[in-house]
Amino acid sequence: MSHHLEGSRNSCALHGALQLFEAIEGVIPVIHSTSGCGVQHYLGVTRLSGGNDPFSSPPVSSSNIAEKHVVFGGGSRLREQLKNTVKVVQGDLYAIVTGCSTEMVGDDIPAMAREGREQDWPVVYANTPGFSGDVHHGYHLAVKALIEQLPGIWKRTGEFQTRMVNVWGIIPNQDPFWRGNLQELGRLLEGIGLVPNLLLGSEQGIAAWKQIPEAALNLVLSHWGKLPAGLLEQLYGTPSIILEGVPVGSAAVPLLRRLTEQLKLDQIRSEEFITREESLLNHQFARLADSYYRAGFQREFVLVGESAQVAGIGEFLGKSFGLLPRMLIITDNPPDNVQEALADRLSSIVSGYDTEVIFSEDRAEITDIMRTSDVQLILASSLEREVAVELDVPFLALSFPLDDRIVLDRGYAGYRGATALLEDIGSTILAFSRAWHVC
Amino acid sequence: MSLLRAKAPRSREKRLDTLGAWLGPVSAASTEFAGDEIAQRIRTFAQSSNDDLLYALRILAGIRDSVTIIHGPRGCAAAGLYHIAAGCNTRWFVTNLDERDTIMGADRKLRKSVVALYRRYHPAVVFIVGNPVIAINNDDIQSVVEELHEELELPIVPVYVTGFSSQNAVSGYDTALHSLLKYLSGNSATALKNERINLLSVAEHPQDRKDAQNLLKQLGIGLNVIPDDSTIDQFRLAVSARASIPLSPDAPEYLGAILDKKYGVPLINVLRPVGVEGTGRWLKSIATFLGNEEAAEELHEIKSAEIALQLGDFSLKGIKTYISLSSANAFSVLDLLEELGGEVAGLTITHLDRLHVGHLNELALRNPSLQIHVSDGQAFEEISILRKLAPDLYLGDATHLGQVARLGIPVVSLESLAIVGYSGVVRLARRIKTALANSSYGLSLAKVNSPYQDAWFRRSHNWHIKQEVK
Structure with a gap:
């Protein structure tokens, strides 16, 4: 049975599907749900991701069902909304996504998508009620919809590409x-x-x-x-x-x-x-060595984020940058077997040093754990700023939700990402140390 | 008693004939609202807009020492992260309902959550917030509230928002305020009245609230501010106050009316304290009630002179502005812009109802052809209107300002700009001056395409607004 969550950073399946569809140019999500679902997505997800908003607004099409649709069904409202979306909003593909209300009412979404295709509109659908799972589940539902349904709209024409x-x-x-x-x-x-x-x-x-x-x-x-x-x-x-x-x-x-x-x-x-890439990175390391030693970059840290982020960043900082991963807190709820594998792999990043690997998505639990950690650097989401201030240690927000950063093309992957990470962590530690300077 | 007996108040459309979709000249709006029957409108194409759940959360975010449990699936609590980022008083929880819960019901889960959170945080109050899933399933929140209220000796306040029963988000303010009064204020006023004045501040910018408070303090008025940034005791105090003055005639309307009708706290009917004249009128209304007009007059004169000095030769002469704001805010900003010598090109307001008849009638005499567009979040209509009107400036607080800016129109966001009171005039003037002085960013944005089809822009703006067939 699922449990209540404080300050949940994993929103619902509908929002996960919206994130995926909005990240593909020319895809227009058509929300079939109550009017607030799209606004919740905008306020609680899009706005807190550093500025990644394709439409400069909440999603641009939503059927906004009313009480009568809850009582009598909302299929006709979706039919009308889809027809008019194609007329009003430019798009290469229209993707119907559903909310809890229309799924509980039992609207026949595949039939509506089929009707659309019979009109020669490029339409796919995904049943994405929030109660069916979290954002990660929504990502699954959306990619599955595209992989399975696109070949029914456009016949496969290209050749196998070996590269x-x-x-x-x-x-x-x-x-x-x-x-x-x-x-x-x-x-x-x-x-x-x-x-x-x-x-x-x-x-x-x-x-x-x-x-x-x-x-x-x-x-x-x-x-x-x-x-x-x-x-x-x-x-x-x-x-x-x-x-x-x-x-x-x-x-x-x-x-x-x-x-x-x-x-x-x-x-x-x-x-x-x-x-060439290795050599460039080594030069980056060498250039910041003076600051590294002077400001005491070498610290025990806690890192909070999704498994993909925590594994990559945690290993880089431990294996290449001399930092000590005291605690890695993974927030995206991977299944048990994946949790075990991650815990095995990440608990001994630095040989002879124990790293605690913890799985939680509850703000209160994460905060409590961090209080006991005695770390000297916190890399987490904006939800952890409060405890970072309380513990009085340098803090860099780098996982969702982010409320004080603009992120356009910045990344922490690969070699360029490693450099960006060195810049951001280094700047964070220096800015924190400056507060202690006494003239 | 009967006034607060229901689980939730009637929706604004039922109480006040509130419209969420409308377009036409102000003269037509005035005529329509002069009649008895107002036909509801619906949209055949729509974009995401606020709902009663989101508006209720705005109010709960402000209550101190509280825990808010959204008894629903994860996504219904997404806006909680936004409120945490904005700095809020409450702690946000979601019961995280899954598919099984939607079939079997989830009151056990709710009960466990309330007990766990009570033990951990010992809050002064726990809010339980409804949503579409709970409303459709008819989950029994009420028995959890009653049992745990006794067991834990803790005020537990259910807020029965649904996400669909009203087409106007503003109904969510009423639903939250209804519950706050019902569960926190007691059945009747204490025999002994206190000397305080209730300042009704609903989901206001903190600086707006503070500016208003400071002005009233300068008149020596003791205040009890609800619901923004208030404790639960203040709701008990409120029902024995001397009178209530609202920061807006719209958002706190239900709160003011219940305090008046049920508890006998008179409500001072006055428009928003925005603009020099508007602020003066607001101060004088309460001063008159308290028999202290001269002090208000004196304060107004001093402040007006100060503002005139600070504004210098600032004028909006020749500048046509489009306003897109919540309704009461829009009408008061219209007055302010005219006070600054400007002209208003048109209005988009979130809803239109009987509370706005005074404005409509007054504008119908002064500027009958002024176009009013009623919409919350319907950016496609606004963009179409703005392309035609081509105003020099856009003032708004909606979440689609970036789309507007792609038209190359200078934009000023009022989402985080406090404009109440005398100092609000100076803040707004400065922001406008800056926006008009350099449009280079807007010109870059104008090179990015609009998300809409050209064919849409050839339609009438209200093509998708239809009278509802019952």
Whole structure:
């Protein structure tokens, strides 16, 4: 049985589906629910992700059902809304998503989508009532809808592409750095001669989603990317490489080598690329060494965020930057077997030093745990600022929700992301230390 | 007793003929509201808009030492994160209902949550907030409230919002205030009246509230502010106060009316203290009630002179402004802009009802062709209107300001700008001056496409607003 949550940072399935659809250029979500669902999404999710708002407003189409639709059914209201959405809002694809109310009433959503397609409108649907699960479940429902339903709208035309890789598992806005992270991963793949199919973000529209079946490989960057990858393996036989986290810094090396081997790429080119990137990162390390030692960067830290983020950032800071991961708090509720694997892997990042790996999404519980941690640096969401102030330690907000940062292209993935992370953590520690300067 | 007996008040559309969709000249609105029957309008295409749940949360966010449990699925509590970011008094919880709960009911889960949170936080009050799932399932919140109220000796206040029973979010203020009075104020006023004046401040900007409080303090008036940033004791105190003065005639309307009709606390009927004249009128209304007119007159003169000095030669002469705000706010900002020498190109207001008849009639005489658009969150209509009117400036507090700015119109957001009182005039003037002085950002935004089809812009703005067929 689910439990009550304080300050829940994992919103509902509807909001997760909206995050996915809004991150694809040209996709227009059509919400079939009460009027407030889209506003809740805007206030409680979009606005707290550093500024990632494609429409400069809440989602642009919502059926806003009234009491009579609850009593008599809302199918006709959705029919009307869909018809008029196509006329009012520009889009390449219209994606019906549902809320709790219309699902409880039992409106026939597939029938409505079918009617739309019979009019030659590009329409997909996903049943996404909030009670069916959290944002991660919503991400699953939305990608599944696209993978299964797009081939019914557009016949597959492209050829198999030996160098193309689909990237899965980064959830827009739930990872506030999703755009930057995807761009950097794309850059790394291109660096060794691959063609990344990033699927989300700038210049990623329906064309990207149509070519999914043509890819040679799925690259999965979190537990949440396993579902679409598995689906594609079933449908098209596409193999996958599965990582349980977004690689930061040198963690990219084994990935790039594995890709080179598996897809039979030019090894010399890949090694040259790796050497150049490693060398650049080492120079970044060297340039900040003076500040590092002077301001005492080497600290025990706690990191709070989604598993993909915590694994990547935690390992980078522990294995390459000399920091000590005292506590890693993972908030995205992966299933038990994944939790066990993550705990195994992350509890000994630094040899001879014990890292506590904790799974929780409850603000009160996370706050209590942090109070006992005796750490000297907090990397978490804005919900942890209060306890950071109480503990009087440097604090950087880097996971959802973020209320004091603008994030446009910044990312913490790969080599460029590692550099950005060094800048942000370093600046945080320096700004904190300045407060103690006495003239 | 009978006034607060129901679980929730009647919706605004039933009490005040509130419309959430309408477009036309102010003269037509005035005529329509002069009649007995007002036809409800619906939209055949709609965009997300606030609902009663969201408005109720705004009020609960302000109650000190409280715990708010949204008894629903996770998404119904998303706005809690927004309120945490904005700095709120309450602690937010969601019972996190899953599919099974929607079939079997979840009052056991609710009961466990209330007990656990009481033990952890010992709050002064616990709020339990409804939502579409609970409303459709008809979950029994009431028996949980009654049992645990006795067991824990704790005020537990259920707020029966539904997300769909009213098409006007403002009804959510009424529902929250209804419950706050019903459960926290007692059945009747104490025999002994206190000398305080209730300042009714509903979901106001904290600076707006503080400015208003300071002005009243300068007149030596002892205040009891509810519901914003108030303790639960203040609701008990409120029913024995000498009178109530609202910061707006609209949002606290139900609160003022119940305090008056049920508890005999007279309500001073006055418009919002916005603009120099508006603020003076507001101060004089309470001073007159207290027989202290001269002091208010004197304060008004001193403050007006100060403001005139600070404004210098600032004038909005020749500037046509479009206003898009909650209704009472919009009408008072209209007066303020005219006070500053400007002209209003048109209005979008969140709702229109019998509370606004005075404004409608007055405007119908002065400026009958002024266009009024009634909409909460219907950006597509507003964009269409703005393309036609091409105003020089846009003042609004909606969540689609970025879309407006893509038209290249200078935008001033009032979401976090306090405009109440004398100092509010100076703050707004400065913000407007800045917006008009440099439009380079707007010009960049204008290069990004609008999300709408060109065909939509060839339709009439009210193409999707229809009379409801019952």
